[in-house]
Amino acid sequence: MYRLLIVDRNEDVCESIRYLLDWHQYDISGILTASSYGEAVNGIVDVQPHIALVDMELGEHWGYELAEHMRDMGVKTVFCMMSSREDFQYVRKSMRAGARDYLLKPINTKELRDFLERTIVRDLHGVIPERTLSQPEVDPVLQVEYSQLSRITAKIILIVKSNYRRSQSLTSIAETLNMSGKYIGRIFLRDTGIKFSEYLTAYRMIQARRLIENTQEKISVVASMVGYSQLNNFYVHFKNYYHISPSALRRFTEAEVPSPLPAGPGIEDAEALAEETSKLIQ
DSSP: OOEEEEEOOOOOHHHHHTTSSSSGGTTEEEEEEESSHHHHHHHHHHHSSSEEEEEEEETTTTTTHHHHHHHTHHHHHHHHEEESSSOOHHHHHHTTTTTTTEEEEEEEEHHHHHHHHHHIIIIIOOOOOOTTTTOOBBBBOOSSBBBOHHHHHHHHHHHHHHHTTTOOOOOHHHHHHSSSSSHHHHHHHHSSSSSSSHHHHHHHHHHHHHHHHHHHOOOHHHHHHTTTTTTHHHHHHHHHHSSOOHHHHHHHHHTTTOOOOOOOSSSSGGGGGGHHHHHHHH
């Protein structure tokens, strides 16, 4: 029923946001992405999205300029700006351009959900499905509500969710947070009971399973979409986590055979399976 446009110069960010929420819960069936100001203008004119999530910095242009330009053209799209900078000047210019909200990166799922629900009710005069109201935010790996985690661990998880398609390490995240890697590693282990590397792999496996079950993308494409440059490593980790190969899961899915898969309690070093999975790939 509703159409969504995501605009960001980084295509990985656009793809990450696509998987932050179950958009179908909100009757959002069409999702378009754009990586430049010009591409965004064309997309809005052609598709007329109901909602647009727009990065503040679009090369030579600003996100609020896009919102202002579309408003002057009479387009009714509801805009929300995104930025890694908590700058009052940006917020003010966004609001003057008609944007409804301003979200900080990495995008907080709850804040995005709140914006979406307000927009559907207030601007689009729609109705929020009852099942989504007051729905607690539960982490797919840990199966606990984010409110039960420390702020540091919650931030680490948000960064993972926004950037899991790219190479990540606790050291790089520590630099982003301007904190010690050893310190946040201890906090993360204390809160979750697993290491950061285990969490990252588990989250990637969950996203990979979703792609295998709901798209027709090749397994090699799925592997790259969840951050694996080496297909063999993807097969190893997937089979170790779900106790079934990606190819076997795809066959089950295509045959419409229900097969609930167990999620491993942790990610072991499964390099011993490399030889076996190499045969599966061939």
